[in-house]
Amino acid sequence: xxxxxxxxxALFVYLGSIGSIVGNTIxxxxxxxxxxxxxxxxxxxxxxxxxxxxxxxxxxxxxxNVTPGGAVAWDLSYATYIGTAGAIVFGKGMGATEIxxxxxxxxxxxxxxxxxMWNVSYALNLPLNRVASRYAEAGATKKMxxxxxxxGQLIGFVCRFVPAIIVLTSITAASAQGDFAKIIPAWITxxxxxxxxMMASLGMGIILSFLLKKKYHIVIxxxxxxxxxxxxxxxxxxxxxxxIIAILYYVIVNSATxxxxxxx
Amino acid sequence: MGKKISEKTLRKSFWxxxxxxxxxxxxxxxxxxxxxxxxxxxxxxxxxxKADKAAAxxxxxxxxxxxxxxxxxxxxxVCGLEEANANGKCTPELISSVKVALIGxxxxxxxxxxxxxxxxxxxxxxxxxxxxxxAVSWLGPIVYLIVYPIGTCIxxxxxxxxxxxxxxxxxxxxxxxxxxxxLTDTMTILGLIVVGALTASFVTAVIPFKIVKxxxxxxxxxxxxxxxxxxxxNMVNTIFPKMIPLxxxxxxxxxxxxxxxxPLRLMGLILVVACVFTAVGYLTGYYK
Numbered sequence: 001x002x003x004x005x006x007x008x009x010a011l012f013v014y015l016g017s018i019g020s021i022v023g024n025t026i027x028x029x030x031x032x033x034x035x036x037x038x039x040x041x042x043x044x045x046x047x048x049x050x051x052x053x054x055x056x057x058x059x060x061x062x063x064x065n066v067t068p069g070g071a072v073a074w075d076l077s078y079a080t081y082i083g084t085a086g087a088i089v090f091g092k093g094m095g096a097t098e099i100x101x102x103x104x105x106x107x108x109x110x111x112x113x114x115x116x117m118w119n120v121s122y123a124l125n126l127p128l129n130r131v132a133s134r135y136a137e138a139g140a141t142k143k144m145x146x147x148x149x150x151x152g153q154l155i156g157f158v159c160r161f162v163p164a165i166i167v168l169t170s171i172t173a174a175s176a177q178g179d180f181a182k183i184i185p186a187w188i189t190x191x192x193x194x195x196x197x198m199m200a201s202l203g204m205g206i207i208l209s210f211l212l213k214k215k216y217h218i219v220i221x222x223x224x225x226x227x228x229x230x231x232x233x234x235x236x237x238x239x240x241x242x243x244i245i246a247i248l249y250y251v252i253v254n255s256a257t258x259x260x261x262x263x264x
Numbered sequence: 265m266g267k268k269i270s271e272k273t274l275r276k277s278f279w280x281x282x283x284x285x286x287x288x289x290x291x292x293x294x295x296x297x298x299x300x301x302x303x304x305x306x307x308x309x310x311x312x313x314k315a316d317k318a319a320a321x322x323x324x325x326x327x328x329x330x331x332x333x334x335x336x337x338x339x340x341x342v343c344g345l346e347e348a349n350a351n352g353k354c355t356p357e358l359i360s361s362v363k364v365a366l367i368g369x370x371x372x373x374x375x376x377x378x379x380x381x382x383x384x385x386x387x388x389x390x391x392x393x394x395x396x397x398x399a400v401s402w403l404g405p406i407v408y409l410i411v412y413p414i415g416t417c418i419x420x421x422x423x424x425x426x427x428x429x430x431x432x433x434x435x436x437x438x439x440x441x442x443x444x445x446x447l448t449d450t451m452t453i454l455g456l457i458v459v460g461a462l463t464a465s466f467v468t469a470v471i472p473f474k475i476v477k478x479x480x481x482x483x484x485x486x487x488x489x490x491x492x493x494x495x496x497x498n499m500v501n502t503i504f505p506k507m508i509p510l511x512x513x514x515x516x517x518x519x520x521x522x523x524x525x526x527p528l529r530l531m532g533l534i535l536v537v538a539c540v541f542t543a544v545g546y547l548t549g550y551y552k
Contacts, residue, residue: 018286019287019289020286024333025282025412025416025417025420028286029333029416030409033383035387035390035394035404035408036409038405039402039405042402049401052398052401052402053398053401055405057466060391063388065527122290125290126290128288129297132288136318136321136322136324137318137322139316141308141317142304145304147288148284148287148288148297148300148301149287152287152288153287187542187551190546191538194469195538195539197467197469198467198468198512198534198537199531200468201512201515201516201534202534204467204513204517205515205517205520205521205530206520207384208513209517209521210376212517212521220457220460221456223456224456224462224464225461225506225510226460227457227461228460228461228506230505234392235395235461235462236395238392238460238461239388239389239458242454242457242461243454245453246454250446253446253450257446
């Protein structure tokens, strides 16, 4: 990775983190999602094909990484930007499953750094309350952006951008040490491939915990599963059928409640 | 004549919230500072004296938290209350207590309906688009990049205006019609089918165990090398295709949801299982 590529990726790591200057809608929930993050890395590094190849499994793996009740599992933007960049740089000449396995490992490292930095920024933001209450005391409505945006983002930027630069530079330096497709023994790449394939179950399992609200819901999940295994549909076709079923359900339930009200 | 917040100021307040709601998040007041910043144009317009402005700012830098995108309805409601207060029809105490009361329900709706349901569903649909063909894999992220921020922004702004116009009654009305429940159920069905399909196509796990032997074929009088006598994976798949990935996913669901394992701990478990499977695979000659 060249210097400008490292800076650009680190900038997106910051923008995609929780509470960046573009807001969580554009930042955390859009630029921070692995599907989008890997696409951005692919554009920056000029290899969208490989980036999307690792981006899709990373997205599945981290599908459950939303922040219910403000509990942050691990900082996603760190995980995926660094995971994808690491996989593209190190994975030259490797097969698809091995590159995905590499991405999973790099994402884990990135996520760990991200989690630490999130906690650091969370603590560093505390004194800002004193600044804010001083301005509030003075009734300075025009200055309320200073503690929130200016100081808050100064801390946020330093906590995200600087560590990302360090991690990405070390990855670049390490990747120059040799041809990793040849150095890494076969059993490690096999294990990485197996690990990557199994990690998808983590994202799906966590998402299920949000969606399975009643006991019989498991049957609906199996319908989707069987679409693929028995009927050999593509995921897109399954999604289209899912939309049709959902619309039918909505219409039927709605008309049923109307008739009930009509009778009563 | 009564005071009224102009449309321009409302817009300004909303944009302040939309972009900078999470800028100074911390454990003491959570989103308090960003809420106060979002309210400051409104406060500036409604109150004339420095003392009134200071009092209003001070009640808004206190603890506040919500799911920020759906939670913009709180900002709308509080704008309405501040306007009533400036006209002497509401009290500061009431504003503060309403704000605190809004934290729970708006976080719950935002987290369960928007963050945990809409986002994963939209992502899975975009994933399917990307997965359909490697040549158009860029299309999925592009669709998400356009649909999600714009859709959420429109929703957020409308909730904000709803909150401002109809206040707390408007929110109760939204929650009591039962439409929200039906919508959630519909989304759940859509999500479950898509997640089922994704599980089947993306989770891979095999039992790396087969017995390969050279057999002596008596009828032809020669030795056949490398014949597979037993393949655990094949056997399982003839009973129910992709049974192992399914069981693995349901196992993770069980540990996460019922046994309250953390994602990091689950990751560790999966790593250990993957290593064990690799070792078994090499020992039995499944991988070479």
